[in-house]
Amino acid sequence: MNREVRVRFAPSPTGALHIGGVRTALYNYLFARKTGGKFLLRIEDTDQTRFVEGAEDYIKDALAWLGISPDESPWNPGTVGPYRQSERKPMYMQYALDLVEKGHAYYAFDTSEELEAMRQRLTAARVVSPQYNSITRTQMKNSLTLPEDEVKSRLESGEPYVIRVKIPRKEEVRLNDLIRGWVMVHSSTLDDKVLMKSDGMPTYHLANIVDDHLMGITHVIRGEEWLPSAPLHVLLYRYFGWEDTMPQFAHLPLLLKPDGNGKLSKRDADKHGFPVFPMDWKDPNTGDTAMGFKEQGYMPDAFLNFLAFLGWNPGDHRELFTLDELIEAFSIDRIGKSGTKFDINKAKWYNEQYLRAKSDEELAEFLLEDLEKEGIPVDKEKAAKIAHIMKERATFPSDLWKEGKFMFVAPTSFDESVVSKRWNNDAVAVLNAYKEKLSGYSEDLSPESAKSLLEEAAEINGIKLGKVMQAVRLAATGVGAGPDLMAVFSIIGKEELIQRIDYALNNLEVNS
RNA sequence: GGUCGAUUCGUCUAGGGGUUAGGACGCAUCCCUUUCACGGAUGAAACACGGGUUCGAUUCCCGUAUCGACUACCA
Numbered sequence: 279m280n281r282e283v284r285v286r287f288a289p290s291p292t293g294a295l296h297i298g299g300v301r302t303a304l305y306n307y308l309f310a311r312k313t314g315g316k317f318l319l320r321i322e323d324t325d326q327t328r329f330v331e332g333a334e335d336y337i338k339d340a341l342a343w344l345g346i347s348p349d350e351s352p353w354n355p356g357t358v359g360p361y362r363q364s365e366r367k368p369m370y371m372q373y374a375l376d377l378v379e380k381g382h383a384y385y386a387f388d389t390s391e392e393l394e395a396m397r398q399r400l401t402a403a404r405v406v407s408p409q410y411n412s413i414t415r416t417q418m419k420n421s422l423t424l425p426e427d428e429v430k431s432r433l434e435s436g437e438p439y440v441i442r443v444k445i446p447r448k449e450e451v452r453l454n455d456l457i458r459g460w461v462m463v464h465s466s467t468l469d470d471k472v473l474m475k476s477d478g479m480p481t482y483h484l485a486n487i488v489d490d491h492l493m494g495i496t497h498v499i500r501g502e503e504w505l506p507s508a509p510l511h512v513l514l515y516r517y518f519g520w521e522d523t524m525p526q527f528a529h530l531p532l533l534l535k536p537d538g539n540g541k542l543s544k545r546d547a548d549k550h551g552f553p554v555f556p557m558d559w560k561d562p563n564t565g566d567t568a569m570g571f572k573e574q575g576y577m578p579d580a581f582l583n584f585l586a587f588l589g590w591n592p593g594d595h596r597e598l599f600t601l602d603e604l605i606e607a608f609s610i611d612r613i614g615k616s617g618t619k620f621d622i623n624k625a626k627w628y629n630e631q632y633l634r635a636k637s638d639e640e641l642a643e644f645l646l647e648d649l650e651k652e653g654i655p656v657d658k659e660k661a662a663k664i665a666h667i668m669k670e671r672a673t674f675p676s677d678l679w680k681e682g683k684f685m686f687v688a689p690t691s692f693d694e695s696v697v698s699k700r701w702n703n704d705a706v707a708v709l710n711a712y713k714e715k716l717s718g719y720s721e722d723l724s725p726e727s728a729k730s731l732l733e734e735a736a737e738i739n740g741i742k743l744g745k746v747m748q749a750v751r752l753a754a755t756g757v758g759a760g761p762d763l764m765a766v767f768s769i770i771g772k773e774e775l776i777q778r779i780d781y782a783l784n785n786l787e788v789n790s
Numbered sequence: 791g792g793u794c795g796a797u798u799c800g801u802c803u804a805g806g807g808g809u810u811a812g813g814a815c816g817c818a819u820c821c822c823u824u825u826c827a828c829g830g831a832u833g834a835a836a837c838a839c840g841g842g843u844u845c846g847a848u849u850c851c852c853g854u855a856u857c858g859a860c861u862a863c864c865a
Contacts, residue, residue: 471863474863481862503860504859532796540857541859594813616858617796617858621801624816627814747825751825761827762824
């Protein structure tokens with residue numbers, strides 16, 4: 279039985295797509311591409327009370343930003359649609375009924391108060407885990423305990439009901455997880471989960487089995503939080519008679535908080551000042567905006583590379599992978615088992631690697647954008663030159679402007695520690711001489727000419743250039759560190775440089 | 791509490807019955823250099839614990855501990 283691989287990413291539109299979800303989508307995508315299969319996107323919106331406006335668009339946009347493109351989705355449907363569970367609503371009841379007919383499910387009429395009372399009763403009786411199961415269902419109001427005609431009349435009268443799966447009392451359920459190996463669970467620890475809710479919508483458990491079956495899903499790659507309910511899903515496949523086409527399961531390790539323990543959450547993001555969402559997300563209910571990797575300056579290829587390595591590795595020492603290379607190298611058996619703590623430093627490092635690999639022209643585009651916002655007109659050629667000397671020291675594209683601001687704006691204040699250490703009579707003498715040399719120089723300043731003029735200025739004063747270099751930098755940029763100074767001079771130009779030297783000479787005092 | 795899962799440097803991880811336990815991020819030192827950064831070199835840094843099995847265990851088995859997930863008419 280060699281079916282075409284079909285995998286799905288099935289988020290629910292209840293808010294921004296979490297980074298863990300993005301990684302799940304990525305692994306599904308990589309697996310599909312690697313195996314020549316299909317990657318589907320299915321929206322799991324069976325809980326109408328949790329629907330959040332804009333969440334679906336967010337999922338779509340976030341995946342698009344990263345280049346994780348579904349082969350089938352609500353926006354480019356294939357032949358097994360619809361791709362939103364809310365739109366598939368009419369399909370589910372017949373399957374639930376089929377299970378009732380086969381004796382694997384039953385109607386239950388208990389109100390939430392009655393359920394609560396049951397739990398309290400069991401807790402009081404010191405039952406360790408109060409649940410609706412093979413024991414307790416005999417004391418509840420359902421089609422197993424009620425007379426047949428009463429069940430019928432309740433159903434006909436329109437009384438609200440749910441359909442629950444009837445979990446056998448004693449049975450060993452086993453499943454062979456692609457990542458974890460054999461997992462065995464005894465049915466006595468499972469409960470009679472609700473399959474159909476009283477609002478006529480299926481729960482996740484029913485919907486995902488029915489849809490995965492109908493959509494021809496061959497592999498279910500999802501988060502570890504689903505592992506405990508996986509045995510239930512196996513049982514459902516069996517009850518439906520779909521065991522021979524049951525997908526294989528792969529439960530991914532969780533993404534953990536960087537410190538301490540627990541699942542990575544938005545709270546951690548705020549605490550540590552890094553994003554957990556791919557893009558900015560404005561909560562329509564609170565109006566709060568949560569920051570995204572995109573807006574923080576992470577580039578999609580870098581972010582993807584970073585994400586792929588959170589729980590997976592290629593088995594060799596390579597670190598930098600394009601999407602195509604990831605596809606080529608990917609395999610499920612190289613996914614780790616244990617939870618992965620989130621380290622934003624690694625994300626930054628990846629971003630730096632990708633930033634440096636970009637051409638000066640590409641980076642100039644980012645810089646030009648920022649400059650336009652600041653109202654500073656600069657031509658492309660100059661922007662590219664600046665990008666060239668700045669990119670080795672930038673983490674984000676926005677650093678080009680932030681760290682290179684002095685290229686456009688003359689300093690009006692000077693780093694005190696550098697002033698006190700380096701601003702001396704020698705520096706003043708050299709700068710005065712340099713100023714004159716510059717004034718007498720008729721051509722455009724190149725890095726080479728800037729340097730030779732400076733060397734001359736030092737020489738006529740009998741001063742070694744190295745001794746005053748820091749002061750020269752200070753005068754021109756206001757700080758003691760930065761990219762190659764002669765390149766900077768060439769870029770800002772002769773006139774600007776003279777003005778800056780003048781300003782420094784007039785405003786800085788030589789300490790004795 | 792119960793069920794399930796996990797456990798190699800601070801972090802991400804490779805490895806797997808006999809290794810100087812490898813790499814990456816971060817950190818430190820040195821080199822390069824007009825500074826910072828980049829780059830290069832070097833260094834500190836790990837098999838959770840206890841029992842087995844074995845000539846030999848970090849690796850296999852069993853416990854313990856710790857951490858996590860799940861335990862809804864949420865997904």
